[in-house]
Amino acid sequence: MTALRPVALRCEHQTAPMGLNRPHPRFDWALEGEGHERSQTAYRLMVRAGEAMLWDSGKVMSAQTRQVEYAGPALVSDQALDWTVMVWDEAGTPSDWAEAGHLFTGLMQQSDWQADWIARYFVLPAGREAPADNPYDNRWQARPADHFRRDFSTPDKPVRATAYVTALGLYELYLNGARVGDAVMAPGWTDYHQRVEYQSYDVTDLVRSGANALGALLGEGWYSGRVGHNQRRAGNHYGGRPALLCQLHLEYADGRIERILSDADWRTVQGPVCYSDFLMGELYDAQLEMPGWAQPGFDDARWQPVEVFTPEPRAPRLEAARAPQVRETVRFPARFLHRARTGGHVHDLGQNIAGYVQLEVQARSGDRFTLRHGEMLDAQGELYVANLRHAVAVDHYIARGHGCERFKPRFTFHGFQFVELTLPDGVSPDDVTLTGIAIHNDLNIAGSLRTGSDMVNKLIANIEWSQRDNFLSVPTDCPQRDERLGWSADAQVFWKTAGYGMDVSAFLEKWFEDIAEAQLPDGAFTDIAPSRPLNPYRQSAQPGAPGWGDAPVILAWQHWLRYGDRALVERHFDRLVAWLRHIADANPDHLRVNAVYNNYGDWLSVGPASDRTMVATAYWVHVADLMAKLSAVVARSELARYYEDQARAVRQAFIKAFVDDDGRITGDTQTAYLLALDFAVLPTDLHAKAAGHLLRKLEEANGHLQTGFLGVKHLCPVLSDIGAPERAYDLLLNQSYPSWGFSIAQGATTIWERWDGWTQDKGFQSVNMNSFNHYAYGAVGEWLYARVAGIDWDETDPGYSTIAMRPLFDPRLGWLEAHYDAPTGRVESTWRIEGSLVTWTFSIPPNCAGRIALPRPVLTLIAGDRPLPVPGASFTLGSGRYTITLSL
Structure with missing residues (x-):
């Protein structure tokens, strides 16, 4: 058996940081290694500045691979450093030294x-x-x-x-x-x-x-x-x-x-x-x-x-x-479609992107070229730009007239799939080459998921592209119109999905600083971050609405579960406490009714509207529960008890105000039952009744979803948890309006802001707010990775040291292949259905365990090529590659 290998070295969540903000940075690595039940028993980490050794940890008897803090002399400014690590496995066999990681300390003091x-x-x-x-x-x-x-x-x-x-x-x-x-x-x-x-x-x-x-x-x-x-x-x-x-x-x-x-x-x-x-x-x-x-x-x-x-x-x-910085990442050759009524030449990139167009041309001095950008074409094939509102989104190039010239903008970007090029007289479209260039923060791609359904594969691609297009310095709501702001609820409902698509650890550390700096003196977080400052045309920052202002609590908890990073929680914990105090002070009766902030409810839902106070109060239960857990993470036991008591009181107020004896919730909407069930608001005796009402609401909607931004992420997970995964699959595979599949049937290459951004009956939605690149409804991605593929975090052992593996098989999907590069190493999951038999092959990285939960007892279990005793439907396995068969 070969030795373990430390791989994917990171310092402060980056592969090669070009500056540090702390003199004692944190180091991480993942592990690779063949065989089963593999584990790290010790490590040795070294940091050098050229030939000078700054710190040699010596052999440390520990399984720790995350957030190992530098313990040498405090680092100083303007240093170029290398670091490496070796590990010992369960048999005491040492690895080779890992390929060195590089970093600059930067200028660490303002006086530098x-x-x-x-x-x-x-x-x-x-x-x-x-x-x-x-x-x-x-x-x-x-x-x-x-x-x-x-x-x-x-x-x-x-x-x-x-x-x-x-x-x-x-x-x-x-x-x-x-x-x-x-x-x-x-x-x-x-x-x-x-x-x-x-x-x-x-x-x-x-x-x-x-x-x-x-x-x-x-x-x-x-x-x-x-x-x-x-x-x-x-x-x-x-x-x-x-x-x-x-x-x-x-x-x-x-x-x-x-x-x-x-x-x-x-x-x-x-x-x-x-x-x-x-x-x-x-x-x-x-x-x-x-x-x-x-x-x-x-x-x-x-x-x-x-x-x-x-x-x-x-x-x-x-x-x-x-x-990591924003960079040019993917290029798309533009394909000519037709002439527009204006005389311009309409081109299609085949993908909605955030970025710009590179123009290559030979032209005369003074020739002018105009590039207009839009996400969609109207029924006449003209560039649709009404939804851009006050964004002009037009680039102009005036040629110098010397040989082959190349132009791309330097300090602007657009959200677009289609480009209309206006040419000067005497220049043919054949003389011009257009290339779309996508830009976004160059985060490491973390996961991949493909299935036997072309529609689902397209949905996954659309989710990935909406994330790329909106992760540009901050997680924006949309890249095309006159907005492009860091709306917090849009991010928090999508964040678990986002972490499967990309390594978002460093990206969140940056954005959390923006969130913290935007917090108001009374403890209120804001709807957006960075917040809009005072100027002659603006008012002060807008206090956060329920679900929006609550986002930092949710994001901190998810960051802890995914990356096992206590430091972010510790750094911002007092700000989270201030937000909960802000809510409690304004609502002494434990119902979140006091409008000291906005209340958007279940934003952009279709069908019956959810009661906004009910939604707000359900979120209060949720963030109070999370604050109790976060208090335990930072060893604040007295606050943990306080928030447990607060959550209990808010639950009681919620039930008294909004729930009848039959489990019916005020408003009687899908989102009402989704939040109550997923946030564990209801007592045990009402769970089944509320679940029945949720299924009834789906039937009344002819099997369609009716949720908005806050409800959408809970749809498929809750249906799976209440024993109706087939209903979750129904929603996933639906292609009639409203559904994820509907936009794909209309040619969408990204996630739309509205379920009805365009319909056959009404055409385009209101130009006041109609983005075709907005990731919030892509929150279904977390269910695809966590439940359909069976690669989920375990709350009892954060950072993917234990992986919760609860795959949901459905013959309509046929097969699935997925992997996720967790902080601890690569997790793989592949399943295939033939007749009534499911074959599931998966791998657990070294130093980790998999907590398996299947819908039925297994028929066979093979570790590599070695059969193991059949363990039932729920069991735990150590690292390695396994194959399981079971009946549908």
Whole structure:
């Protein structure tokens, strides 16, 4: 038997963090190894800075593979480190050292930053004119992008060079003409009045001995551009112009460190990016390009000095980026469909994405190309853009007329599947190549699930793409219209699904900081994060509604169950306590009726509306229960008892106010029974009655769902739990309205915001709110992974140390193949139905156990190729690969 292998090394939830926010970071690894009942009995972890050993843990007798905290001397700023680990197995056999992981410590103290914020003056100097009058609509006065540069020289080539950079706005960094890094939309969205994240780049290979030059290009982005509702006016959410902060550290062979800083020595000008805005789009005039502007020796005499800029109302904290950056990930060649009535050429990417189009063309100087973006086509085949509201979503390119030219926007993105290209006279569509480029936070793909149903496979793909398209710095509600905000309920109902699709550990750590910073002084969390700040056109942040403001409690609990990460719970626990206090203070009678916040109820449900106070109170039961559990996680036993008592009191109030003796709940809706059952609100003697009412409501709806955002995630899990998994499958496989299959039958490549986003009878829903890329209804994905595939977390042993394996077999699906890269290692599940026999093959990673629960006793159980005694229907297995057969 081979030794165990430590794999998938991570530090602070990232494969290669480019900056740390704590001097004692946490390390994780997963395990691989053949055989059965494999386990780690010890580990040894080493951290080096070059040849210097910073910490050698020695052999530690422990099975721990998650959140192992560095215990050497406190790490300091500006270090490049390597780390590795070896393990011993159950027989005491050591592994080889794992392939080393790499990390930068970054600038860990605010005092490490010596650079100044620099910005372009608002007024152009005499003799410098704005770009020539353009024929396109820029009624919102979107700003041109700013170029910054400075020359510097080095006596020798440094042995190590690290660039630390961020912006109020968006940036691209250049060194000696080369683009630094591959991130887009950096540094990402935060509340810039409180915190800005920076990126670190190893630029050793780009620095030369002698003359060098740093350059940067800045756009408005979330800082001063437009994001949110009804953006007719200027954005200016956080400030009126973007600013740059840059610090280049050069380490020479003799140990000396030189710093090149953003300061008054830089110069600035505006150039070919005539404007660039998230909602407006981008105008790029290649005739205004400045070849060599980021190269040493460029003549910048006509550029103006920068202004050393002091952000208002205060300088933000500078922290290392907590999550992988937004990057270009997948490309889609555009397929020409037809000419539009406007004369434009309509193209189809075949996939609704968040991103932009790359245009490649040979053209004459001054030729103008226009790209309009939309998610759908109308009945006449025209680009449908009414649902974008005030988002213009149009890019323009003016050619320079020299050879093959390539354009893609720098500081805007769109949500679209279809592109309408307007060509100048004399240019043929055959002269142009269009490619759609998807962008999102480049999180590791965690799971894969495929079945014998083409429709279900398409549903899984649509869920995956809506997650990709909306995980862009924050988990947004939609990527196309004038909104793109981090709505919290949308995220919390989808989060368990999200964790199967991607490793969301680092992404949530970042977004939880946004949530925490948005919390109001009275303890109220907000509906969105980052929250909208005060400015002349906005009011203060909006307190969270039931299900929305409750999201941080739910997210913290799920993060603990999936990743076994106590640190996030500890860091934000007092904020969760403040939210529960906010609810209790406003509702002393234990019914959540006091409207000190919004109450959206079961948002966008179809059919009968659920009583909003009932929904709110059910959520109070749920978050009180979770707070009792989270209190135990952080060893706060007195608070655990307090929340247990609170949950008990709210349950009693709920039953008295909303439930009759027959288990009928006020409103008599599917969501009412789903929440009451899944949140364990009802006493045991009413469970069966409430379950009967739920089944009755399905019958009354002719077997269709009638839930909104808050109800949808509970549908299939609850039906499975009450002994009606076949009804869950009915909903999954349904293709008539309303259902998941209905949108797929209409050609959907992502999840729609509304069940009735488009129907044969009514056409498109209201343009006021009708996104075709909105992940909330994709929450069914958690049931597909956790129950249909049988790969679920176990609340008694978080972090997938024990896997709850309760697959649900149905001949209509035929077969299933799934895997999930859990924090502990890869879990696999494959089943196939032939006649009345199910064959299920699955694997449990080393150091883990599988808690098996099947609908019927097994017929055979084989470990590898070795038969084992038949154990019944419920049992526990150690690591390894197994095959089970049972009858349907």
